[in-house]
Amino acid sequence: MGLLDKEFTDGNIVIAKAEDLMNWARLSSLWQVSFGLACCAIEMMATSASHYDFDRFGVIPRPSPRHADIIIISGTVTLKMATRIKRLYEQMPEPKYIISMGSCSNSGGPYWEHGYHVLKGIDRVIPVDVYVPGCPPRPEALLEGLIKLQEKIRKTSLVKKST
Amino acid sequence: MKNTEEILQALKENFPDFSFELKSDLPVEGFIICNPLVIDKISHFLHDNPELNFDSLINLSGVDEIKANQLSVYYHLESTELKHKLVLKVVTDRNSPEVASVTDIWKGANWHEREAYDMFGIKFLNHPDLRRILMPYDWEAGHPLRKDYENPEFYQGMKVPF
Amino acid sequence: MLTEFGKAFIFILIAMIFVIGLVFLSKLIRPHRPTKEKLLTYECGENPEGSPWIKFNIRFYVVALIFLIFDVEVVLLIPWALGYKAFGITGFLVGLVFLVLLGLGMAYEWRKGDLEWEKPKVQPPMINKQPVAEVEEELLEV
Amino acid sequence: MMYDFFVDLFGNTVIAGIASGILMSLLPLFLFILPYALFAVLAERKVSAHMQDRLGPMRIGWHGWNQTIADIIKLIQKEDIVASDTDKPLFNFAPVLVFAGSYAAFAAIPFSSYYIGSEVDLGIFYIIAVTGLVVAGILMAGWASNNKYSLLGSMRSVAQIVSYEIPTMLVVLSLVMVSETMSLHTLSEMQTGYFWNWYIFGGPGFSLTKFLLIPSMLIGFIIIYISTLAEVNRVPFDIPEAESELVAGYHTEYSGMKFAMFFLAEYANMYAVSAIVAALFFGGYQSPVGYLGNLLGVEWLIPIEQFLWFAAKGLFFVFVQMWLRWTLPRLRVDQLMAVSWKYLIPIAFVNLIVIGFITLI
């Protein structure tokens, strides 16, 4: 049971500072599973190419899910592929995040009506952190999605919210 | 460089007892309708005959003609040397569709036939491995491209319709 | 007083303690939520078929064998390399004989094909059951 | 010097010896290896980025200077997955062995005339022997993680390291014949003076043998550089962790801190190998153009300068390794074996014999 599993009832200066450091480290080195599905994957490749550099934000593609903390679902998720994505998501070590890129993985996209083999949105299988709209979304849109995720990580805290 | 009528003559001479019918009233190209269970013999002849020399199968597509309660398969053949094209059509009954497989003649037909089986349920006789190709192997809800196909409610716990 | 190799051994100890310490430190911090699915071995998203712990290729054993011969040879050559100058040309000739013998051994292995790593044994693609002859069709000028 | 300080501190020599040994071995780890690793990981990303028209890490600190610090702190927080059907003891011990193997090589590398980990008199062969530990560690990692990719990756990497150790040893042997010493410390001492006394230019002194040696020394340098590239699994020999074929090679199943250890061991190995090549052929910690300390007459400045020269030479060779990684494609396994067994070893043999003759004239 590591520190990150515990829930603290009241926040104090030490926990706040430790949290900031850990959140900063987590958000500034998001390693991405190199995994693309369809047309959005080509835009993701264009984003990590020279023109819009993903590496500026510390995102490097890692081949194996064991080394990665973020998985970008880029493209249409079919039923046959959904079970594999679920396994890949499960096999990633714990502080992991998901960006659902493109309207296909957000909600089935242009295939929502007659796509008998298309899963209508990846959030039916795995919990998504950030949705990036567009078909395919421009590289700037993906970068904006990444920054949104970084803000979300910056705000996570171990102190139990007073509900 | 032969057109469809000359090819029809050649077929009729070679296979007197098979029935061929040329339909060329519909727009664009005419096609020859033949019997589904002998299509592999006809293809062998078309492939090996030096004047015809159809050495490449461009396209094989299944069609569901639900009004006439039949499934048909269109073959688009082409010869890269003599540069002429031919369209064959084969018609089978909708409940037990069986067509002879042409994979031994044109290896390219293998996946086309598996796709026609996957989408329409047309069984190709002596096909090397007739399995579903695009749909998941354990998809029991029938063949999707048939006109009377409905979506299953769930597949492995995931809701299929929107 | 620590011998020289003692110091080198302390280097190894320090490295081990450093690694174990860091992994333990991270054990205190990192979350630990194992699920059955997470603990499956990774195989590109598929369920792993068969086990990798099977008898693998003999080629690795042969490479290790040949390596052993050369390794032992170099160890024997060290004292010769240090002191052959004192004996002049005869000292060198002694080592030369040893080296030539080893060269012969290597030539024998080379000739016998043990140095060949597994070359791809290509079967050309076959159509309608007879193997396609070599690519003899001339350029089909169409 | 440190030893006598401890002797009068503890009184009895054995404890003092151990204490000074520990302190001496802690020095390179924390003072050199960790800062070097932080810098090298960032340098690799920056160098590769600028080579590819990209910018590399920019957002994390000014021009991404603390990118690697963020990586390490993040890796500490990552959950460590030990798959259910792995061989647990082996799986956990593999990174320890790999890092121990690569760090032990630093015991015999002279950082400056003043500091050397341990005065092992057969220095260079101790280093080559100890890198055998790395091979055992990689094999352990590949076999224990019960993953087809890691098994294939580890088998290939063992076959590769083993078959490239022989050309390294043959070239080192030929150098030992010329210099008649095996300890890197005395080897660096012999290459004093200016850069033409380095072994790449035929060694100290002016004599016919020196000019005759130059070509064979050059061949020896090329052979040892290629084979040390293969020992460290860098492109064009990075088949064990060939991203496009074997996913991530032997460390596919590792996550979190254990993976960081493999990463650190790889960079430490890269530096160790470059340091060896620099010490053998490019005069270790000797400066090519004389010392500032001599000019100014400041005595204690020389060792520091020597350390700086030594670090500069090592980093230059590390930069060349990175440079090769982002330009050359990858070899296939059988081509890789053919290069070692059919080209490098015969040439190293002939080189050895030629040097033998030259030194006798």
Add this chain to the structure above:
Amino acid sequence: MINTKSSAIRTEEMVLNMGPQHPSTHGVLRLELALEGEIITKVTPHIGYLHRCFEKHCEAMTYPQIVPYTDRMDYLASMGNELGYAVAMEKLLGIEVPQRVEYIRVIMAELQRIASHLVALGTYGADIGAFTPFLYCFRDREKILHLFEITCGARLLYNYIWVGGLSHDLHPDFVRKTRDFIKEFKPTIKELNDILSYNKIFIDRTANVGILPVKTAINFGVSGPNLRASGIKWDIRKDDPYSVYSKFDFDIPVGKGTHGTVGDSWDRYFVRILEMEESLKIIEQALDQLPDGDVQSAIPKRIKPNAGHVYGRVENPRGELGYFIISDGSTTPYRVKVRAPSFVTLQILGELCKGYMIADVITILGSIDIVLGEIDR
């Protein structure tokens, strides 16, 4: 004396899954390799991970609505897909398209061919291990995407070529920017050649690997650069000319086996580079002869073809893309079957890879350049 020849000693067969998530399967393709040590005995590709039911959509949508879906099939050559659909439909309807539209379509299709080949060559270099050419190719491709963006507003999937015309006319300074691009692009092809094509290690990895004889290629129905690399000069733009390709003179590069036998992976790679140079020639000639006119004059208000069927085909960067459209007189097609080139080309992988090593399967898969969106439709 034990015979250490590895063929004599049978090792147990290992089944390796190069599964849907793999750095070099160009998308979601699962290859099941039966291995003996490192040598491959059997490769069975499993596809269908990206089956997006294109043909079911065609049966439920009107003719003009299908155009955006054709983009998403081969998402690296969307202009080619739209052009194929437009050519087939215009053949079915029998309408004539103004010359300006034809010329713009040819320019767009050839620009898309260069962009698609750049991705193919870049990912091929990355599969072999050289990662830098991949980024250089993407840098050049960004320039082409910029050209597409100023004409039809989208970078990747355009919905630009409609049945009977185009959605927008050219941007005022499109012609000037395209000429600048052509001037800049010629030296970069030479640079790509120096880094990758003539690199000794690259040649060792690709020469004599995956040799595809001509007879087998034709029998499998392979088309496009993979077929031309095997030595036969077969190109739809010349053999079954559509649009205004007959007005331009360009030659068809063919594999000559400069580094090994004809039809190996190096040939398939180098044919694509030569094709890029040919496409530049076509674009230059098309820009010189570009007539003016209204691009939307021949677009029918309501497309309602009478019953019948048509098979229209086009030379896509990956091969011959054909649309077999059956209409029953209503505004929605009765059946559309797409003959995707990658779907047909992937069948030869099982035949080509027998006896090679794992690294060669990646080389062969990269050299035949497939796109999964087109395979699974």
